[in-house]
Amino acid sequence: ETGVTQTPRHLVMGMTNKKSLKCEQHLGHNAMYWYKQSAKKPLELMFVYNFKEQTENNSVPSRFSPECPNSSHLFLHLHTLQPEDSALYLCASSQDWGDRSYEQYFGPGTRLTVT
Amino acid sequence: GQNIDQPTEMTATEGAIVQINCTYQTSGFNGLFWYQQHAGEAPTFLSYNVLDGLEEKGRFSSFLSRSKGYSYLLLKELQMKDSASYLCAVLDSNYQLIWGAGTKLIIKP
Secondary structure, three states: OOOEEEEOOEEEEOOOOEEEEEEEEOOOOOEEEEEEEOOOOOOEEEEEEEOOEEEEEOOOOOOEEEEEEEOOEEEEEEEOOOHHHOEEEEEEEEOOOOHHHHOOEEOOOEEEEEO | OOEEEOOOEEEEEOOOOEEEEEEEEOOOOOOEEEEEEOOOOOOEEEEEEOOOEEEEEOOEEEEEEOOOOEEEEEEOOOOHHHOEEEEEEEEOOOOOEEEOOOEEEEEEO
């Protein structure tokens, strides 16, 4: 247990569906992240929130919409996804932004399949 | 562009030693991380290097040479539970983590 939980663990959705991924951290951290992990590819950083404010949006398509209501919770809202969006979506948190405090704690991920 | 290179897959024998290399080309450097990820699980932190040299932590050691843009993770007395992917990541000048694709390590009895 890393102190970061994600739900659901597995999700199958059609291209016209709308769903949300949830992440919660119990570590008192100030920064939270969404990553996409595809087979044999580097982790792709999607969004970063620092003190609830979005600080990074790495050219992510608008069909992915993040929400950070407080520093402990992070959501990823999904709509009209494509089959190539099928991947493992990882949430992570860190104490703060910068140097050693960048040590990130990851949740177990949501395995998303888009049909 | 920014790039992290590490071997895709390595195989080693239980009880042996294995070295996983990572080379990087990034815009600036603020530290290098190694993470372990078992299949179907979250990546977990192993080590952090920001100065040149060797950092030892039990059976695992991590080495950094900033002038060569090179790091390695050394695993000693390999155990079956060490079968996992090992991810190398560099913190660039903008404090953004640049990730390698990971090295899948297979341990054989």
